[in-house]
Amino acid sequence: xxxxxxxxxxxxxxxxxxxxxxxxxxxxxxxxxxxxxxxxxxxxxxxxxxxxxxxxxxxxxxxxxxxxxxxxxxxxxxxxxxxxxxxxxxxxxxxxxxxxxxxxxxxxxxxxxxxxxxxxxxxxxxxxxxxxxxxxxxxxxxxxxxxxxxxxxxxxxxxxxxxxxxxxxxxxxxxxxxxxxxxxxxxxxxxxxxxxxxxxxxxxxxxxxxxxxxxxxxxxxxxx
Amino acid sequence: xxxxxxxxxxxxxxxxxxxxxxxxxxxxxxxxxxxxxxxxxxxxxxxxxxxxxxxxxxxxxxxxxxxxxxxxxxxxxxxxxxxxxxxxxxxxxxxxxxxxxxxxxxxxxxxxxxxxxxxxxxxxxxxxxxxxxxxxxxxxxxxxxxxxxxxxxxxxxxxxxxxxxxxxxxxxxxxxxxxxxxxxxxxxxxxxxxxxxxxxxxxxxxxxxxxxxxxxxxxxxxxxxxxxxxxxxxxxxxxxxxxxxxxxxxxxxxxxxxxxx
Ligand code: HEM
Ligand code: SF4
Ligand code: FES
Numbered sequence: 001x002x003x004x005x006x007x008x009x010x011x012x013x014x015x016x017x018x019x020x021x022x023x024x025x026x027x028x029x030x031x032x033x034x035x036x037x038x039x040x041x042x043x044x045x046x047x048x049x050x051x052x053x054x055x056x057x058x059x060x061x062x063x064x065x066x067x068x069x070x071x072x073x074x075x076x077x078x079x080x081x082x083x084x085x086x087x088x089x090x091x092x093x094x095x096x097x098x099x100x101x102x103x104x105x106x107x108x109x110x111x112x113x114x115x116x117x118x119x120x121x122x123x124x125x126x127x128x129x130x131x132x133x134x135x136x137x138x139x140x141x142x143x144x145x146x147x148x149x150x151x152x153x154x155x156x157x158x159x160x161x162x163x164x165x166x167x168x169x170x171x172x173x174x175x176x177x178x179x180x181x182x183x184x185x186x187x188x189x190x191x192x193x194x195x196x197x198x199x200x201x202x203x204x205x206x207x208x209x210x211x212x213x214x215x216x217x218x219x220x221x222x223x224x
Numbered sequence: 225x226x227x228x229x230x231x232x233x234x235x236x237x238x239x240x241x242x243x244x245x246x247x248x249x250x251x252x253x254x255x256x257x258x259x260x261x262x263x264x265x266x267x268x269x270x271x272x273x274x275x276x277x278x279x280x281x282x283x284x285x286x287x288x289x290x291x292x293x294x295x296x297x298x299x300x301x302x303x304x305x306x307x308x309x310x311x312x313x314x315x316x317x318x319x320x321x322x323x324x325x326x327x328x329x330x331x332x333x334x335x336x337x338x339x340x341x342x343x344x345x346x347x348x349x350x351x352x353x354x355x356x357x358x359x360x361x362x363x364x365x366x367x368x369x370x371x372x373x374x375x376x377x378x379x380x381x382x383x384x385x386x387x388x389x390x391x392x393x394x395x396x397x398x399x400x401x402x403x404x405x406x407x408x409x410x411x412x413x414x415x416x417x418x419x420x421x422x423x424x425x426x427x428x429x430x431x432x433x434x435x436x437x438x439x440x441x442x443x444x445x446x447x448x449x450x451x452x453x454x455x456x457x458x459x460x461x462x463x464x465x466x467x468x469x470x471x472x473x474x475x476x477x478x479x480x481x482x483x484x485x
Contacts, residue, residue: 089406
C-alpha cells in the first residue's frame with residue numbers, strides 16, 4: 001500500500017476523514033440555513049423561489065453539490081464502518097457497566113444520532129430535491145419553480161413535522177459532541193483556544209438546529 | 225496497626241466475581257460471601273481474604289494480577305462495579321480501600337474487556353499488546369547517559385513538567401478497559417508525547433509515531449471517538465490533550481517522513 005492509503009486506512013487517518021467531512025458538513029449547514037431563512041419572509045415564497053431557482057441551475061453551485069455528495073458519502077460510510085469496527089474491538093460487554101458516570105450519552109451515540117439524521121436525509125431529499133429535479137413543479141408569478149409551495153404542502157403533514165423536529169434534535173446532539181470533537185481529532189487542542197471552540201460548538205449546535213426545527217413548526221401552525 | 229481506625233467496624237460483603245478457566249473457556253459470574261473485612265484493607269487484601277477462604281475449602285482461588293501494591297506498576301487491573309479500578313477517581317485497584325464500601329454491599333468484579341486484552345484466567349488479562357506497542361517505538365535508541373549527563377541538555381521547566389506528566393502513565397490499560405471502543409489512544413498518546421516533547425526523543429520522532437500507531441491498529445484496538453471515558457478513569461490523570469498531540473505528531477510524520485509505505 002502507498003503511504004497515502006496507509007495513512008487514511010489507519011485509525012487516526014479514518015478519524016481525520018470524519019473530522020474534515022464533519023466540519024465541511026457544518027459549513028454546508030450554515031449555507032443551507034441562511035438560504036432557507038427566506039422561508040420566514042411573508043412574501044408567498046417569491047424570494048425563496050428565486051433563491052431556489054438559482055441554487056438549482058447555477059453551474060458553480062451544481063458542481064459544488066457533487067463535493068457535498070462526496071462529503072456526505074465519506075462521512076456516512078466511514079462513520080458506520082468505524083462504529084462497527086469499534087464495537088468489534090470491544091468484543092464482549094461488561095456485566096456491570098457504569099460508563100454513564102464517566103462520559104456523556106450523546107458522545108457515545110454518534111452512530112445512532114447520525115443514523116437518525118441519515119433517515120431524515122433520505123426522506124428530506126425525496127420530499128424536496130426529488131420533486132424539484134425529477135417532477136414538473138408549478139411555477140410562481142415570476143416563472144420560478146414554486147419550491148415554497150412544496151414546503152407548504154409537505155408541512156401540512158404532521159408526520160413530517162415531527163420527523164423533521166426529531167431529526168434536528170438528533171443533529172443537535174450529534175454536533176454538541178461532534179463540533180468540538182473534530183478539532184480535537186485534528187490535533188487542535190490548546191489551553192487558550194479550546195474553551196472558545198467548545199463554546200462556539202455549543203452555540204452553533206443549538207442555534208442552527210433550533211432555526212431548522214422552527215421551519216416545519218412555523219409552516220404547520222401558520223401557513224397550512 | 226499505625227493509622228488504623230479502632231472504631232471502624234468489619235464488613236460483610238457479597239462479591240460477584242468473573243470466573244473463567246482459560247482463554248478459550250466461556251466465563252461467568254460466581255457469587256461469594258466474605259466476612260469480617262476491615263475497612264482499612266485495600267481491595268486486593270480483601271481478595272486475598274477471599275482466596276484464603278477458597279483455598280481452605282479446597283476450591284480454586286481467583287486469579288488476579290498485582291505486583292507493587294503501591295500504585296506504580298499498573299498490573300492490578302480490575303473492573304469494579306462497572307468502573308475501571310472502581311468508582312474512586314484517580315486511583316489504582318491496589319490503592320482503593322475498603323472504607324469506600326459499606327457493610328452489606330454487593331461488589332461486581334470483572335476483568336478488562338477488549339479483544340486486544342484476552343482473558344488469561346478469571347480476572348487476569350494478557351496486556352502484552354501494550355508491550356508490543358512500546359517495542360514498536362516507545363524508546364530512545366541513543367544512550368542518554370546518567371543523571372548528570374541528562375542535566376547537560378537544558379530543557380525548560382515547563383516542557384520537562386509536561387513530559388513528566390505524560391511519563392507518569394503506568395500502562396495499566398484502564399483507558400482501554402473503560403473505552404466503549406477499546407481504544408488505546410490515551411496510552412499511546414502518553415508515550416508519544418512524552419518523548420516528542422524532549423530533545424532526546426527527537427531523533428526517532430517520526431518513525432516512532434508511525435510505528436506505534438501501526439502496531440496499535442494491528443493489535444486490534446478501536447479508534448478514538450473523543451468520548452473521554454479514558455481520561456476520566458486514568459489513575460494518574462493523563463489528559464486528552466495528549467491525544468491531540470498524538471494526532472498532530474501522526475499527521476506531521478505521515479506528511480513529512482521519508483517512509484513511503
Ligand atoms: C449534516 C449532517 C452531519 C454533520 C454536520 C455531521 C458532523 C459531524 C462531526 C463534526 C463529527 C465529529 C468528527 C470527529 O469527531 O472528528 C461527526 C462524527 C460522526 N458522524 Fe456525523 N455529521 C452529520 C451527519 C452524519 C450522518 C448522516 C451519519 C451517518 C450515520 C453520521 C455519523 C457520524 C459518526 C458515526 C461520527 C463519529 C465518528 C467518530 O468519532 O469516529 N454523521 N459528525
Ligand atoms: S493512560 Fe492512564 S489509564 Fe491508560 S494505561 Fe496509562 S495510566 Fe493506565
Ligand atoms: S499492584 Fe502495582 S499499581 Fe496496583
